[in-house]
Amino acid sequence: MKLLFFVLNKEELLEELLEAFLELNIPGATILDSVGMGAIITHDIPIFAGFKNLMQGSRPANKTIITVIEDQMVEKVVREIERVVGSLSEPGNGILFVIPVEQVYGFRKPFQPDN
Amino acid sequence: MKLIDVLKPEYIKYPLQKQSKVDVIQELIDVLSANKVIPEKQAILDAVLEREKIMTTGVGNGVAIPHCKHPDCQQFAIALGIHPQGVDFQSIDNQPARIIFLLVGPEDQPGLHIRLLSRISRIISKEETRNRLLQLTTPESIYQFFKEEEAKFFEINA
Numbered sequence: 593m594k595l596l597f598f599v600l601n602k603e604e605l606l607e608e609l610l611e612a613f614l615e616l617n618i619p620g621a622t623i624l625d626s627v628g629m630g631a632i633i634t635h636d637i638p639i640f641a642g643f644k645n646l647m648q649g650s651r652p653a654n655k656t657i658i659t660v661i662e663d664q665m666v667e668k669v670v671r672e673i674e675r676v677v678g679s680l681s682e683p684g685n686g687i688l689f690v691i692p693v694e695q696v697y698g699f700r701k702p703f704q705p706d707n
Numbered sequence: 708m709k710l711i712d713v714l715k716p717e718y719i720k721y722p723l724q725k726q727s728k729v730d731v732i733q734e735l736i737d738v739l740s741a742n743k744v745i746p747e748k749q750a751i752l753d754a755v756l757e758r759e760k761i762m763t764t765g766v767g768n769g770v771a772i773p774h775c776k777h778p779d780c781q782q783f784a785i786a787l788g789i790h791p792q793g794v795d796f797q798s799i800d801n802q803p804a805r806i807i808f809l810l811v812g813p814e815d816q817p818g819l820h821i822r823l824l825s826r827i828s829r830i831i832s833k834e835e836t837r838n839r840l841l842q843l844t845t846p847e848s849i850y851q852f853f854k855e856e857e858a859k860f861f862e863i864n865a
Contacts, residue, residue: 638799639772639824641762643817 593693594666598673599626600655601686605677612672613659620699621659628654654686660699666690708819708865710826711854714785717742719846723788723807728765728796729756732773735786735809745811746779755809765798769841770831774810776820783812783823787849789841806831806840822863830856 600606606623613621631652634644661669670680670688678685720738725731732755739745754775758764765771786809793803808827812820831837836856843849 638762639764639766639828640821642758642774643821644761 593660593696594663594690595693596657596659596661596666596669597689597691598657599628599687600657600677601628601651601684602677603651603653603655606655606657609657609673609676612676613669616665616669616672618659618661618665618669621657624656624658626654626656627652660693660696708863710785710823710830710857710863711850713783713823714787714850714853715742716846716850718744718784718786719849720786720788721844721846721849723790723794726794728759728771728794728804731788731790731794731804731807732756732809735773735788735807738786738788739784739809739811742784744782744784746777750779751775751777751811755811763797763799765796765804766828767798767800767802768834768837769793769802769805770808770837771796771798771804771806772808772810772824772827774808774812774820774824776812776814776817778814780811780813783810783816783819785810785823785827787853789843789849791841806837819863819865826857826860826863829860 600609610621628651633640635652673688674680680686680688718738720734723731723734725734733752736745736748736751740748745751754777755773758775759773764773788807790805790807793805796804798804810820810823810827812823830853840849840852843852
């Protein structure tokens with residue numbers, strides 16, 4: 593199992609992304625309202641206000657999506673995320689990382705295929 | 708790199724004497740200009756005031772850090788002035804600014820610019836540190852103070 597941690601910069605794409613997750617048979621994810629460091633630095637700390645233009649792709653807020661998936665799903669999920677948000681090599685589309693999970697408890701089973 | 712690489716004793720002025728924000732900024736620009744570390748003074752003043760329009764650099768607690776980047780600046784330089792009575796800087800807490808840094812630097816090194824601003828801000832963030840600084844009355848002792856305070860921090864990547 594892997595923990596997939598994705599910071600979605602373009603919040604307007606959340607719905608489409610979750611629909612893609614459903615299509616991929618990912619039964620659940622945790623979605624957090626989050627704010628990037630760049631946004632806080634340039635909007636909330638007066639001394640850095642002159643650097644707003646530097647925070648390429650920075651938005652006032654973003655969404656952090658956390659989900660646990662099977663190892664073999666990682667490539668597929670990442671591909672689908674990029675299909676929705678655009679290449680993650682481009683700045684401003686989001687940050688994604690995947691880390692191994694040792695134990696999982698309280699996890700809902702994936703949706704069963706239709707009979 | 709350290710702050711004290713760009714904040715030299717001769718860039719420190721005690722006391723600042725002017726009574727307005729613009730005049731005090733000009734006073735510090737004059738210090739850097741006299742040391743030949745900045746190009747034409749008016750261009751720097753214009754750039755600093757342009758930055759002030761975005762949001763005041765009077766960050767509160769008696770500290771102001773006016774700054775600018777300018778294409779004619781070849782290197783970073785920091786001037787520091789102490790204004791014993793304090794001057795209105797339209798600071799976020801409406802308190803007069805007594806510790807005023809002027810940071811100028813090249814346009815093409817925003818990362819280092821941010822790191823230097825952060826370092827100034829961190830060194831001066833503690834009330835006890837500010838109070839000790841405000842006891843000092845000579846450029847040499849103020850420079851020595853920053854040298855000792857900055858020794859507690861890691862070196863900034865240039």
